[in-house]
Amino acid sequence: xxxxxxxxxxxxxxxxxxxxxxxVWVQGCPFRCAGCIAPDWIPDRPAxxxxxxxxxxxxxxxxxxxxxxxxxxxxxxxxAGLAELVGRARSTRDVSVICFTGHRLERLRTRPPxxxxxxxxxxxxxxxxxxxxxxxxxxxxxxxxxxxxxHHLTGRLANCGYDFAGRPRTAEIAVDGPQxxxxxxxxxxxxxxxxxxxxxxxAGTRPHTPRTSGTCSHTSRKEAPx
Ligand code: SF4
Numbered sequence: 001x002x003x004x005x006x007x008x009x010x011x012x013x014x015x016x017x018x019x020x021x022x023x024v025w026v027q028g029c030p031f032r033c034a035g036c037i038a039p040d041w042i043p044d045r046p047a048x049x050x051x052x053x054x055x056x057x058x059x060x061x062x063x064x065x066x067x068x069x070x071x072x073x074x075x076x077x078x079x080a081g082l083a084e085l086v087g088r089a090r091s092t093r094d095v096s097v098i099c100f101t102g103h104r105l106e107r108l109r110t111r112p113p114x115x116x117x118x119x120x121x122x123x124x125x126x127x128x129x130x131x132x133x134x135x136x137x138x139x140x141x142x143x144x145x146x147x148x149x150x151h152h153l154t155g156r157l158a159n160c161g162y163d164f165a166g167r168p169r170t171a172e173i174a175v176d177g178p179q180x181x182x183x184x185x186x187x188x189x190x191x192x193x194x195x196x197x198x199x200x201x202x203a204g205t206r207p208h209t210p211r212t213s214g215t216c217s218h219t220s221r222k223e224a225p226x
Pocket of ligand 1: 029031033035038042072073074101102131132
């Protein structure tokens with residue numbers, strides 16, 4: 001069993017792929033893209049340690065969930081654990097799997113089995129690859145910038161009517177105690193609205209820190225100071 005280093009999870013979103021999905025964001029990313037909206041999740045530092053079986057049970061707690069979305073951070077840095085997570089989840093429910101990565105698929109296909117990457121690729125239905133490039137952020141699709149490619153590694157989600165590359169962007173805000181999570185690939189300008197709204201809610205507890213918009217994939221999180 002390969003434990004995962006998890007930055008965050010969310011059960012039941014419609015903002016990161018077709019249907020109702022659960023998301024796991026892993027901690028740690030080697031790319032450091034300018035404009036990444038999840039800079040807290042770039043460092044390779046210990047976050048939440050979770051076993052794949054435990055995580056699978058958590059992500060499937062909502063019976064409406066029909067898919068998993070893997071993001072980060074960089075999922076390929078924890079490929080073996082994520083492959084095991086998908087296997088555990090699918091032993092309970094036949095979920096579809098979407099995975100974001102900063103690596104190009106061609107390079108990933110050269111990785112040896114010891115990395116866990118071939119195993120994870122074999123479990124993924126849709127891979128969205130490439131780093132976030134702010135200058136190529138066209139405000140469309142389930143990806144942060146137009147250099148990122150949508151690879152249907154299986155046919156499972158190819159004809160489901162979900163326009164991965166051209167759909168209008170959507171995002172959800174989940175509030176959990178002192179934490180606010182922005183889930184999805186946010187439409188242009190939404191991140192600043194999110195930051196402002198959360199800072200207003202925290203009224204005077206900390207200064208507003210504006211951030212530039214954009215990410216490979218995923219989410220932004222703000223927490224009230226403890
Ligand atoms: S945008 Fe994605 S690939 Fe780039 S630094 Fe952030 S998490 Fe890593």
